[in-house]
Amino acid sequence: MRVLVTGATGTVGRVVTGELIRAGVEVRAMTRAPAGATLPEGAEVVGGDLGDPASLRAALAGVERMYLFPVARTAREVVAAAGEAGVRRIVVLSSGAVTGGFDTTFHLPVERAVEESGLEWTHVRPGEFAHNKVELWGPSIRAERVVRDPNPDAAWLPVHERDIADVAVAALLEDGHLGAAYDLNGPEPISLRAQVDAIAEAIGEPVRFEKVTPEEARELYLRQGGFAADNADFLLGFTDYEGNEADPHAAGDFDLSWLGPLPTAEAVTGRPARTFARWARDHADDFR
Numbered sequence: 001m002r003v004l005v006t007g008a009t010g011t012v013g014r015v016v017t018g019e020l021i022r023a024g025v026e027v028r029a030m031t032r033a034p035a036g037a038t039l040p041e042g043a044e045v046v047g048g049d050l051g052d053p054a055s056l057r058a059a060l061a062g063v064e065r066m067y068l069f070p071v072a073r074t075a076r077e078v079v080a081a082a083g084e085a086g087v088r089r090i091v092v093l094s095s096g097a098v099t100g101g102f103d104t105t106f107h108l109p110v111e112r113a114v115e116e117s118g119l120e121w122t123h124v125r126p127g128e129f130a131h132n133k134v135e136l137w138g139p140s141i142r143a144e145r146v147v148r149d150p151n152p153d154a155a156w157l158p159v160h161e162r163d164i165a166d167v168a169v170a171a172l173l174e175d176g177h178l179g180a181a182y183d184l185n186g187p188e189p190i191s192l193r194a195q196v197d198a199i200a201e202a203i204g205e206p207v208r209f210e211k212v213t214p215e216e217a218r219e220l221y222l223r224q225g226g227f228a229a230d231n232a233d234f235l236l237g238f239t240d241y242e243g244n245e246a247d248p249h250a251a252g253d254f255d256l257s258w259l260g261p262l263p264t265a266e267a268v269t270g271r272p273a274r275t276f277a278r279w280a281r282d283h284a285d286d287f288r
């Protein structure tokens with residue numbers, strides 16, 4: 001069986017690729033820039049752009065199952081092209097925001113396109129990636145051993161990308177996950193200050209938490225560029241998920257206990273979800 005992994009150079013897709021290879025599956029790993037791509041050994045690297053469905057012909061040929069990175073604008077055409085090429089099952093990298101009802105434009109259209117295609121489907125809906133902290137805090141921890149944020153006591157349930165990938169791989173390879181949408185969270189709420197402490201422990205050096213205003217943090221993230229700049233307004237509470245204006249000074253007030261226990265990968269894998277401390281140890285080198 002051949003599986004196409006789109007988003008294969010991404011945080012989750014890279015792990016999905018490696019785990020499928022370990023499981024003995026033929027993996028075609030897709031990227032828009034195949035020339036320079038470093039992907040797990042054993043993957044067949046192929047070029048393709050989800051934003052340009054016509055470019056997917058070679059990537060899709062001879063593929064039975066597909067891990068789909070979410071690109072809403074072209075999802076319908078991409079899914080149709082996959083079906084025409086003989087793909088029978090699609091596992092979507094979606095988001096817990098769909099379950100929460102506040103994502104109607106980013107991941108929901110991709111889920112809908114897959115559901116309405118008549119193909120077998122499973123949606124993987126992670127909450128906040130632990131890996132975001134490499135993008136947000138990596139530069140200041142590496143350079144100055146400091147994190148600057150307005151809400152040290154705000155807690156969330158960051159999820160390890162390996163838990164997301166494990167669920168995606170199970171859904172790709174096993175029966176019993178068809179028509180399921182799996183919400184994935186970390187195993188326990190952990191405050192930003194405790195996350196910083198876990199990273200400090202992992203690198204074996206103290207890391208300071210400097211409380212700044214939301215406006216100062218926003219300025220820092222914008223200057224940092226990349227993921228931090230792209231997501232600063234949402235992450236700091238200046239906007240809601242869909243980009244509507246919000247009050248950043250209320251962002252730290254959210255009480256997670258209102259939500260009750262949230263689902264993790266354990267429901268699928270049978271193993272406890274990985275903790276943030278474990279994630280920090282796995283990524284210590286990203287912060288050194």
Ligand SMILES: NC(=O)c1ccc[n+]([C@@H]2O[C@H](COP(=O)([O-])OP(=O)(O)OC[C@H]3O[C@@H](n4cnc5c(N)ncnc54)[C@H](OP(=O)(O)O)[C@@H]3O)[C@@H](O)[C@H]2O)c1
Pocket residue numbers: 006007008009010011012013030031032033048049050051052069070071093094095096125126127128129132
């Ligand atoms: N961060 C979070 O907290 C969070 C929470 C819930 C859900 N999510 C979802 O997860 C996604 C991020 O996943 P990730 O971290 O595994 O990826 P990532 O590290 O952000 O990398 C993005 C991947 O998507 C590929 N890609 C982007 N646009 C593409 C296109 N037009 N055609 C083909 N490939 C394309 C890139 O491939 P190339 O550049 O190699 O072509 C790369 O492999 C988010 O975009 C969001 O949809 C994120």
